[in-house]
Amino acid sequence: xxxxxxxVVGTRPVRHDGAxxxxxxxxxxxxxQMAGLLHGAILRSPHAHARIVRIDTAKALAYPGVxxxxxxxxxxxxxxxxxxxxxxxxxxxxxxxxVLASGKVLYRGHAVAGVxxxxxHIAEEAAQLIEVEYEPLPCVLTAPEAMxxxxxxxxxxxxxxxxxxxxxxRSNISEHFRHILGDSKKGFAETxxxxxxxFSTATVHQGYIEPHNATALWNNDGRVHIWCSTxxxxxxxxxxxxxxxxxxxxxxxxxMEIGGGFGGKIPVYLEPVAALLSRKTGRPVKILMxxxxxxxxxxxxxxxxxxxxxxxxxxxxxxxxxxxxxxxxGAYPGAMVGPGGMCVFAAYxxxxxxxxxxxVVVNKPSTAAYRAPGATNAAFATETVIDELAEQLGIDPVxxxxxxxxxxxxxxxxGPKFKRIGCVEVLxxxxxxxxxxxxxxGPNRGRGVAVGFWFNVGLPSSCTINVNADGTVNLVxxxxxxxxxxxxxxxxxxxxxxxxxxxxxxxxVDTDSVGFTAVTGGSRVTFSTGxxxxxxxGDVIRQMKERAAKLWETVPDKVEAGRGSFRCNGxxxxxxxxxxxxxxxxxxxxxxxxxxxxxVGGSFSAAIADVEVDPETxxxxxxxxxxxxxxxxxxxxxxxxxQMQGGSVQGIGWGLNEEYYMSRDGxxxxxxxxxxxMPTSLDLPMIxxxxxxxPNPGHPFGVRGVGEANIVxxxxxxxxxxxxxxxxxxxxxxxxxxxxxxxxxxx
Amino acid sequence: xxxxxxxxKPKPAPESGKGFSRxxxxxxxxxxxxxxxxxxxxxxxxxxxxGGKGITLAGETEITLNxxxxxxxxxxxxxxTLLDALRDRMEVTGAKRVCDRGTCGxxxxxxxxxxxxxxxxxxxxxxxxxIQTIEGFGNHPVINAFVQHDGLQCGYCTPGMVVAxxxxxxxxxxxxSQEILEGMGGNxxxxxxxxxxxxxxxxxxxxxxxxxxx
Numbered sequence: 001x002x003x004x005x006x007x008v009v010g011t012r013p014v015r016h017d018g019a020x021x022x023x024x025x026x027x028x029x030x031x032x033q034m035a036g037l038l039h040g041a042i043l044r045s046p047h048a049h050a051r052i053v054r055i056d057t058a059k060a061l062a063y064p065g066v067x068x069x070x071x072x073x074x075x076x077x078x079x080x081x082x083x084x085x086x087x088x089x090x091x092x093x094x095x096x097x098x099v100l101a102s103g104k105v106l107y108r109g110h111a112v113a114g115v116x117x118x119x120x121h122i123a124e125e126a127a128q129l130i131e132v133e134y135e136p137l138p139c140v141l142t143a144p145e146a147m148x149x150x151x152x153x154x155x156x157x158x159x160x161x162x163x164x165x166x167x168x169x170r171s172n173i174s175e176h177f178r179h180i181l182g183d184s185k186k187g188f189a190e191t192x193x194x195x196x197x198x199f200s201t202a203t204v205h206q207g208y209i210e211p212h213n214a215t216a217l218w219n220n221d222g223r224v225h226i227w228c229s230t231x232x233x234x235x236x237x238x239x240x241x242x243x244x245x246x247x248x249x250x251x252x253x254x255x256m257e258i259g260g261g262f263g264g265k266i267p268v269y270l271e272p273v274a275a276l277l278s279r280k281t282g283r284p285v286k287i288l289m290x291x292x293x294x295x296x297x298x299x300x301x302x303x304x305x306x307x308x309x310x311x312x313x314x315x316x317x318x319x320x321x322x323x324x325x326x327x328x329x330g331a332y333p334g335a336m337v338g339p340g341g342m343c344v345f346a347a348y349x350x351x352x353x354x355x356x357x358x359x360v361v362v363n364k365p366s367t368a369a370y371r372a373p374g375a376t377n378a379a380f381a382t383e384t385v386i387d388e389l390a391e392q393l394g395i396d397p398v399x400x401x402x403x404x405x406x407x408x409x410x411x412x413x414x415g416p417k418f419k420r421i422g423c424v425e426v427l428x429x430x431x432x433x434x435x436x437x438x439x440x441x442g443p444n445r446g447r448g449v450a451v452g453f454w455f456n457v458g459l460p461s462s463c464t465i466n467v468n469a470d471g472t473v474n475l476v477x478x479x480x481x482x483x484x485x486x487x488x489x490x491x492x493x494x495x496x497x498x499x500x501x502x503x504x505x506x507x508x509v510d511t512d513s514v515g516f517t518a519v520t521g522g523s524r525v526t527f528s529t530g531x532x533x534x535x536x537x538g539d540v541i542r543q544m545k546e547r548a549a550k551l552w553e554t555v556p557d558k559v560e561a562g563r564g565s566f567r568c569n570g571x572x573x574x575x576x577x578x579x580x581x582x583x584x585x586x587x588x589x590x591x592x593x594x595x596x597x598x599x600v601g602g603s604f605s606a607a608i609a610d611v612e613v614d615p616e617t618x619x620x621x622x623x624x625x626x627x628x629x630x631x632x633x634x635x636x637x638x639x640x641x642x643q644m645q646g647g648s649v650q651g652i653g654w655g656l657n658e659e660y661y662m663s664r665d666g667x668x669x670x671x672x673x674x675x676x677x678m679p680t681s682l683d684l685p686m687i688x689x690x691x692x693x694x695p696n697p698g699h700p701f702g703v704r705g706v707g708e709a710n711i712v713x714x715x716x717x718x719x720x721x722x723x724x725x726x727x728x729x730x731x732x733x734x735x736x737x738x739x740x741x742x743x744x745x746x747x
Numbered sequence: 748x749x750x751x752x753x754x755x756k757p758k759p760a761p762e763s764g765k766g767f768s769r770x771x772x773x774x775x776x777x778x779x780x781x782x783x784x785x786x787x788x789x790x791x792x793x794x795x796x797x798g799g800k801g802i803t804l805a806g807e808t809e810i811t812l813n814x815x816x817x818x819x820x821x822x823x824x825x826x827x828t829l830l831d832a833l834r835d836r837m838e839v840t841g842a843k844r845v846c847d848r849g850t851c852g853x854x855x856x857x858x859x860x861x862x863x864x865x866x867x868x869x870x871x872x873x874x875x876x877x878i879q880t881i882e883g884f885g886n887h888p889v890i891n892a893f894v895q896h897d898g899l900q901c902g903y904c905t906p907g908m909v910v911a912x913x914x915x916x917x918x919x920x921x922x923x924s925q926e927i928l929e930g931m932g933g934n935x936x937x938x939x940x941x942x943x944x945x946x947x948x949x950x951x952x953x954x955x956x957x958x959x960x961x
Contacts, residue, residue, distance in 0.1 A: 018894040021902030022909060024841025024881040031840040120835075121824065207937045209845045209853060210903045259843070259903025260937050291846045483900045483938065638897050642940060646900060649939030673846040673935065681941040682932040 007563065008495040009701050012638045015487045016506055021257070029213035029229035029256040030288055037215070038067055040277055040287035041123035042270070043113040043130050044297055045105035048139035048363040048666025049152060052103060052112070056131040060115060063129055065122035068280035070273060071113045072102035078245040085235045086459065086518050087266065087334070087369065094332040096243050098366050099272050105134070106154055106331035107365050108666050109296025111269070116277040116285045139363035139666045142200075143305050143326040146172040146362045154331065154361045174333035175359040179341055181413040187320025187352025191311030195388050196322075199381040201715075201733040202659030203303040203328065206370045207650075207678050210259020211294050215286040216274035224251045224275050231261040231480055232519030236271050237511045243272040254510040255480045262482075262650070263369030266519050269298055295671040299368025300660060302327040302335040308344070308381040316395045318404045320352040321345050325378060327359060330366040335359045339455070340374030342414045343712070344382055346453035347423055347604065348404045353413035363666050369521060371647060372454040372708035376654065376715060380733060383450035383716030388729065397449050397720070398431045406453075422630030422694030422704075423604040427451060429692050430606045435626045440610050445623065446724025451606040452712025456696070456705040457522030458597035462515025463532035465493060465540050467589040471576030472503040473540070477529055478517030481508055483646070483707070484639040485525040491635050492530040492701065496537035498564030499575050515594050523705025526635055527696075528597055534700050535593030544578055547585040551578075600698040605629040605709035607648065607717040613726040618741030620656055620722055625714075626688040632696035632704030644710045645687040651714025653679045659734050810874050814839065815883025823870040830854045830865030832873075833880065841881035841906040845935075852934030853903065855910040856880050862914035862933070881906045888954040889913045889947075898947035900938030908934050912948045920955055922948070 020026040057069040075096055082089040096102070101110045113130050117123035138152040145151060153170045160167040161175040188194055214228040224246070230236045233253040241248040258265060270287045277285040289297065307324040323344045327335035341357040390400040405423045412418070430436055430449060440447045466474045475493050479485055490504040497504070517529065545559040548566040551573075552559070559568045564575045582589050610624040627644040634640040657677040661670045670676045695702025719730045728743035809822045812832065821836050833839040833856070845853035847866050854865035857879035884890055889912045892898070899905040908931065915922060915930030922930060927948045936944065 014894055015897065017902070018897070018899070019890075021899055021905050022890050022893040023884070024906035024909075026902055027840075028843070028903060030834075030844065033838065121826075208901070208903075209851060209935060209937050210843070210901070211845065257903075258901060260901040262937075288844075291848070638943075642897070642900055642938070642943065645942055646937075646939035649941070650937070672848050673850040674848055678935060678937060679939075680932055680935055681928050681945070684939075684941060686942050686945065687939070 006495055007498065008491045008501050009633065009635050010637065012636060013487065013491070013501045015484050016490065017481065017486055026257045028210055028259050029215070029227060030210070032215050032227050032256060032286065034215065034284045036283045038116040038118065038277070038281055038283050038285045039120040039123050040114055040116045040274055040285050041120065041127045042111045042273065042287065042293065043115070043127040044293065045101065045108055045110040045112055047105055047134055047136050048108045049137040050105050050134035051137060052101065052105060053133040053135050055113065057113065059131065060126040060129040063122065063126040065118040066115060066126045067118070067283070068116045068277050069113060069130065070276045070280065072096070072100040074276050075100070075243065076245045083242045085239050086232070090334060092242055095239060098332055099243055099269065107363050108668065109293070109365060110331065111273070111297060114273040114277055114287070116281055120288070140172070141362055141364060141662055141666055142303065143328045143358065143360040143362065146360050147326065147358065154363065158361065172361045173358055174329065174361060177338070177341065177357045179353070179355040179413040181411060182352035184320045184322050184352045184354040188311045191319045192314040193389060193392050194309065194311040195385050195392070196307065196309035197381070197385055197731055199306040199308070199731045201304045201377045201380060203300050203364060204370070204654050204658045204660070205295055205300040205676065206262035206264035208260030208262055208264055211289040211291060212265070212269055212298060213286070213288045214270035214274045215284055216271060216278045217284040218275055218279040222250060226251065226253045226271050226275065227256055228253065228271055229256055229258045229265060231258065231265045231482065231521055233478065233480060233511050234516055235266055235519055236268055239268040240271045240275060243268065244275060252510055252512045255508060258480050258482055260482065261520070262371045263373055263521060264299055266521060267299055267368050291673060292671045295676065296668055297365060299330065299366050301370035301373060302329065302367045302377070304328065304377040306377060306381040308385050310385050310389060312389050312393065314393065316393050316400045316403050318348055318350045321350045323355045323378070325355070325357045327374065327377065328362045328364060328367065329359050330364045331361060332366045333359055333361060335367055336369060336373035338374065340378040342412060343375035343453050344378035346412055347401070347406055347451045349406050349410045350404065355413050364660070371650060371711040375452060375454050375712045376651065379450065379452040379712045380715045380719065383713065384719050384729065384731070387448065387720040387723070398427055398436065401451055402427045402431070419601050420694065420697055421601055421604060422692055423451070425692050425694050426604045426606050426628050426630050429628050429690050430608060433608065433626060433628070433690055435608050435624060435688065442612070444615055444725050445610065445612045446721045447608065447610050448717045448720025448724065449606060449608050450713035450716035450720060451604060452709055453602060453604050454709035454712060455522065455602040456527055456600050457524050458528055458600050459518035459522065459524055460594060460596040461517045461529040461532040462594045463529065463536040463592070464514065465536045465591040467540060467579050467582060469580055469583065471499070471579040472505060473497065475504050475506040475533060476509055476514055477506060477533070478514040479508065479525045479529040480520045482520055483643060484636065485520070485529065488526045488635045488639055489530050489533045493533040493537040496534050497540060497575060498562065523603065523707040527600065527699055527703045527705045528595060530635065530703060531597060531699060532593045532595045535595060536591040539593060540589055540591035543589045543591065544575070547582060547589070548573060548578055550585045551581065597698060601696045601704060603630050603704040603706060603709040605713055607651070607713040609714065609717040609721045611718060611721040611725050613722055613740060615726065615744065618737035618744065620718065620735060620740060622652060622685055624685050625652070626690060627710050628690040628692060629706055629710050630692045630694050630704060631706045632699065633693055633702035634691050635701065635703060637691060640691055640706050641689040643706045644689045647708065647710025648687045648714055649679055649684060651711040652684065652718065655715030655718040655733060655735055657734050657736055810871055812870065812873055812878060813876065814878050815880060821870070825869070825871060827870045828866050829856070829868040829870050829873045832870035833865060839880055839882055843903055843906065852911060853907040855907040855934065857910060857914050860917065862911050881910055884909070884913065887913060889916065889951040892947040892951035892954060896943055896947040896950055898940060898944040900940050904934060904936045908936065908944055912951060915948065916952055916955055920952060922952060
């Protein structure tokens with residue numbers, strides 16, 4: 001690709017929604033108000049696993065101020081079927097079961113009933129008046145335990161999909177898959193060093209600071225309007241339609257501003273309940289979660305048990321590798337172990353690989369995506385084993401990775417061959433960085449590195465661009481803006497139109513007002529919705545050429561357009577001048593596009609961590625941290641850096657502190673932000689960033705999505721740093737002070 | 748619920764194992780929370796009249812809060828927090844409810860010149876105090892600094908951050924790097940925008956000193 005001079009792409013304009021958000025005027029779901037609004041509350045299970053014998057709502061209904069109560073019995077009868085909202089097919093019964101429990105509760109915090117009342121206080125009090133008789137059952141909380149033949153069974157009807165075949169007999173394993181490349185047994189026979197280790201990682205939460213919320217109005221005409229905080233307004237529409245068994249066209253979802261998601265705001269939790277309550281009351285119903293509800297009732301990311309075995313020759317060539325990944329799906333299947341299996345060795349060119357993955361249900365909240373879901377757990381295992389191999393072979397840890405780095409043409413064990421990727425360039429940037437080159441001195445200090453991969457999912461996006469007579473444009477999109485994508489998408493439209501980005505006014509609109517657009521997830525918005533914006537802008541240019549041709553009495557093909565001006569036979573007009581004449585040349589100009597890109601390149605990311613471990617307390621202090629990532633082309637470099645810093649901060653939290661601390665009977669003991677320790681500014685160094693740009697051939701500007709890969713390497717980089725600081729190999733996450741102390745004592 | 752609706756309601760006995768409820772706690776601790784406020788006599792009288800134990804007040808009363816220099820009347824229950832009074836009853840929604848436990852700082856407001864968590868103060872305890880919310884900041888340089896230096900990502904913690912930053916700069920117009928970190932240490936940003944936040948606060952400080960580094 002030749003080096004191109006861009007006017008807008010690669011600059012750092014102020015975000016369009018900056019003033020709204022900084023002044024507190026931006027409206028998030030919890031800020032939504034409406035005349036006649038009722039407030040809802042959810043009754044949640046106190047048991048991790050129990051049969052629901054009886055539910056009596058009479059006392060709650062009689063409580064003054066209460067307007068309605070709903071349970072799973074209020075769902076319309078509908079035959080079970082497979083439904084897919086962009087994250088794989090799943091039985092409708094599971095989606096419904098997680099919204100309101102039916103028959104059994106499968107985790108503590110499982111929603112059982114919903115109440116609507118004239119105030120949130122009354123709704124909460126009334127929820128406690130609902131009498132639920134439970135028959136408690138034994139619970140199982142980890143994948144290895146749930147896989148035992150005598151383990152308590154969560155779903156009587158669940159049969160293992162064993163290498164593609166339905167197995168006989170009840171089980172908590174919903175799926176066992178295997179990827180084979182070459183012959184790992186034979187491969188190990190040709191190696192000089194083999195290292196095999198086992199790992200476990202705790203359940204962690206995305207921790208988005210805005211709790212889930214939903215307001216629904218079931219109108220007299222049978223149409224339902226939902227206002228909520230979501231990563232995918234169309235997912236909410238389609239999932240709610242399935243759960244309530246109504247046509248999707250009867251639901252309109254208005255996405256409010258979203259206070260973080262990181263993968264966790266894709267499933268529906270409150271929306272169908274608010275809708276049912278609204279149908280019963282004829283009034284709008286708003287439900288907000290508390291922080292405890294968020295921890296106990298929404299999808300965290302899976303805890304996991306992992307074994308990784310890697311063999312190399314004495315010159316550091318990786319020859320064979322095996323992985324065993326057992327991920328906790330939580331109460332319903334879908335642990336994201338699939339992507340874990342695709343990513344576990346994705347950074348390396350290894351000829352002989354076997355990967356076994358197990359999706360295991362346990363009595364914890366049903367898991368959801370979390371930033372590169374499945375990949376961080378897997379990379380923690382692989383990247384610490386690679387570090388050990390490097391040490392045993394006496395090779396620099398970056399050098400061993402470079403010698404084996406995946407590149408264009410490398411086949412992953414799950415099948416696909418990589419197109420142009422930037423793994424080598426990222427590792428070279430690590431080696432050449434001032435951070436890696438500078439010495440780290442002092443006692444109890446160590447430096448670690450790691451690399452990770454995540455995909456750049458395509459999926460559909462739609463966009464329209466309306467040209468205003470004053471030469472500005474309104475850009476209409478369906479991708480909810482979690483981290484600045486209004487601006488990064490608008491910048492791409494501005495570049496194509498040749499106008500300043502300030503002249504593009506982006507709006508994220510409701511599901512009635514824009515074409516289907518898939519979730520904000522999979523690092524796809526700047527990539528995919530950006531592509532839709534480019535094509536819609538191209539459509540505008542095409543129409544503007546027609547208008548110019550009309551004015552200048554020529555044919556559109558003869559009109560040249562570029563950098564915001566149109567020229568032909570000595571005539572010329574700026575975009576602004578031509579926009580002023582759209583009325584007289586045929587009426588409004590509206591550009592539109594839909595895209596569904598496939599087979600696009602993913603992003604590699606690396607981390608360098610310097611730590612100091614206190615030998616008295618086991619506390620790890622991060623002294624310096626650098627995130628390196630291939631952005632393809634950074635549209636707005638500050639936002640790319642922001643994603644890299646964000647992924648790093650979350651990866652540091654995951655690595656050092658965060659976990660669901662569970663009692664034996666399945667109660668989360670730390671369901672508050674005081675006890676679930678997420679890093680604050682006092683826990684962190686200022687995260688440094690290095691953007692690498694290896695253009696993605698599948699995007700007009702070469703964009704690779706950057707939202708996720710950056711969380712993959714930090715826990716492993718920290719583990720490798722802790723080893724050099726304290727002499728202990730950490731194989732369990734989090735590497736909290738007690739865990740490090742225990743490792744030091746048993747050295 | 749109207750103001751006249753001040754009858755005592757029997758509190759349902761919580762079932763064992765249902766766990767701790769913040770509102771439940773605030774409900775049962777009403778009498779303690781109301782001490783020192785205009786509600787004290789009414790509360791004590793009501794509690795006695797109903798026989799005390801296991802009884803909570805669900806009654807509402809009108810109080811006056813000084814919000815951004817304006818006296819504003821609002822009807823609250825004794826257990827209503829300052830945050831809920833602002834958000835749910837006064838349409839002042841810049842402060843956000845995130846942890847509801849005084850840990851994250853998203854509900855920060857300035858009370859008598861000191862940054863405070865709106866979720867850990869009862870509305871009735873805020874009577875007679877000067878309450879500044881982000882809605883009253885106007886064109887304060889800290890606002891512009893957060894916009895220009897991109898001290899945000901999703902924006903949900905941002906109003907709390909801006910309030911904490913203003914409170915810091917009000918009392919220390921020349922904060923060192925470490926003092927900025929400490930001043931902002933009570934606020935959580937899950938998007939991890941601490942680099943931008945720190946820069947925004949430093950730039951706002953410079954702006955407040957008239958654009959000089961000195």
